[in-house]
Amino acid sequence: MSTTYDLILKNGTVVNQDGEGARDVGIRNGRIAGIGSFSEDQAGETVDCSGLHVLPGVMDTQVHFREPGLEHKEDLESGARAAVMGGVTTVFEMPNTNPLTTSEAALADKVKRAHHRMHCDFAFWVGGTRDNVKDIPDLERLPAAAGIKVFMGSSTGDLLVEDDQGVRDILKATRRRAAFHSEDEYRLREREGERVENDPSSHPVWRDEIAALQCTQRLVNIAREVDAKIHILHLSTAEEVDYLIDHKDVASIEVTPHHLTLTDEAYHRLGSLVQMNPPVRSPRHAERLWWGLSQGILDIFGSDHAPHLLEEKQKPYPASPSGMTGVQTLVPIMLDHVNAGRLSLARFVDMTSAGPARLFQTSRKGRIAVGYDADFTVVDMKRTETISNDWIASKPGWTPYDGKSVTGWPVGTIVRGKRVMWQGDLAAPSLGEPVVFQDGVTR
Numbered sequence: 001m002s003t004t005y006d007l008i009l010k011n012g013t014v015v016n017q018d019g020e021g022a023r024d025v026g027i028r029n030g031r032i033a034g035i036g037s038f039s040e041d042q043a044g045e046t047v048d049c050s051g052l053h054v055l056p057g058v059m060d061t062q063v064h065f066r067e068p069g070l071e072h073k074e075d076l077e078s079g080a081r082a083a084v085m086g087g088v089t090t091v092f093e094m095p096n097t098n099p100l101t102t103s104e105a106a107l108a109d110k111v112k113r114a115h116h117r118m119h120c121d122f123a124f125w126v127g128g129t130r131d132n133v134k135d136i137p138d139l140e141r142l143p144a145a146a147g148i149k150v151f152m153g154s155s156t157g158d159l160l161v162e163d164d165q166g167v168r169d170i171l172k173a174t175r176r177r178a179a180f181h182s183e184d185e186y187r188l189r190e191r192e193g194e195r196v197e198n199d200p201s202s203h204p205v206w207r208d209e210i211a212a213l214q215c216t217q218r219l220v221n222i223a224r225e226v227d228a229k230i231h232i233l234h235l236s237t238a239e240e241v242d243y244l245i246d247h248k249d250v251a252s253i254e255v256t257p258h259h260l261t262l263t264d265e266a267y268h269r270l271g272s273l274v275q276m277n278p279p280v281r282s283p284r285h286a287e288r289l290w291w292g293l294s295q296g297i298l299d300i301f302g303s304d305h306a307p308h309l310l311e312e313k314q315k316p317y318p319a320s321p322s323g324m325t326g327v328q329t330l331v332p333i334m335l336d337h338v339n340a341g342r343l344s345l346a347r348f349v350d351m352t353s354a355g356p357a358r359l360f361q362t363s364r365k366g367r368i369a370v371g372y373d374a375d376f377t378v379v380d381m382k383r384t385e386t387i388s389n390d391w392i393a394s395k396p397g398w399t400p401y402d403g404k405s406v407t408g409w410p411v412g413t414i415v416r417g418k419r420v421m422w423q424g425d426l427a428a429p430s431l432g433e434p435v436v437f438q439d440g441v442t443r
């Protein structure tokens with residue numbers, strides 16, 4: 001008697017931990033139930049993936065979807081819609097909302113808002129503060145908690161723990177890998193005079209490489225002192241790449257598409273649209289980040305999707321807020337780099353699925369294997385498209401990559417066996433569920 005499946009992805013090139021090859025994938029009850037060669041009469045539905053690559057579902061572990069409190073910029077539904085339109089199946093959302101996600105009640109509120117309203121699966125970072133240190137051992141293990149996030153340098157929102165003792169207290173309380181925005185707040189305050197009115201190109205002069213390196217050095221020293229594991233978000237400097245080579249036993253590293261793709265010339269072309277924290281910098285930093293990627297020093301990609309309305313971004317610098325859309329463009333921008341020979345497709349998969357699963361201990365996500373969630377990012381590696389503002393599903397409706405031609409395009413987003421996006425159209429209702437973590441709790 002032949003095995004039957006709810007859905008078969010047929011004739012695609014499957015890319016996974018054992019390489020890539022022509023294989024079909026059978027799905028039953030939202031999970032992968034078979035990998036091999038199957039006939040169409042073995043499934044209720046068959047999707048022909050001829051000429052396409054079937055990748056493990058892309059996870060973006062740093063997004064800001066602004067809900068609650070700033071829904072005019074983005075909300076959980078619109079942010080998740082942008083994610084699946086770009087091929088992303090799972091997101092970890094950040095805590096600098098209003099109110100801040102720093103308590104069990106605030107986390108539970110986000111989970112309730114997200115459940116079956118977000119188009120992709122989700123988890124939420126919990127903000128670490130001086131006031132909630134005693135609760136961290138419980139907070140970081142709550143259902144849908146990705147872990148603890150700390151801002152050591154000021155950015156959007158009111159979360160900030162800039163002093164060594166405050167960071168030390170938080171890391172003493174953690175058992176999971178904690179994530180950090182690593183910029184030295186003391187140096188940022190000292191150098192505020194480096195900002196030039198109406199000149200966003202002064203942004204990386206103010207928030208310079210020393211501010212980033214000093215903070216990362218402080219953070220690593222504290223992590224070693226208290227025997228904690230840390231995750232450094234949006235690495236942006238050559239100096240940090242070289243420093244962290246000797247500290248991979250305690251520190252994992254995220255890099256963003258914009259720090260790999262954009263350089264400081266973009267300030268003259270796009271102004272404050274490329275204003276980010278930490279900043280887009282000179283080419284030597286991007287070159288060293290690429291070197292770190294090629295050497296295996298960097299662990300994962302994250303978009304740092306941080307949307308603001310166009311009219312907000314167009315305020316005169318430095319009144320303009322830092323942040324740009326990114327969750328929808330992560331896959332096409334990085335696939336374009338794959339096609340340009342800057343990284344392999346296998347490395348892309350490692351940075352977007354296997355890597356996040358390994359670092360954050362997700363359950364049943366991160367690879368194409370029997371028993372795992374049927375999450376897939378289906379891509380056409382030969383398809384050339386031009387990214388445009390009109391394509392962006394995020395509320396602000398703009399991208400710094402407007403007009404950029406890329407080769408390599410997401411054509412399908414499948415979440416737990418449901419085609420959520422296919423060929424540019426939403427294909428299923430919102431059915432997002434919380435991510436389950438191996439070192440969290442499921443109650």
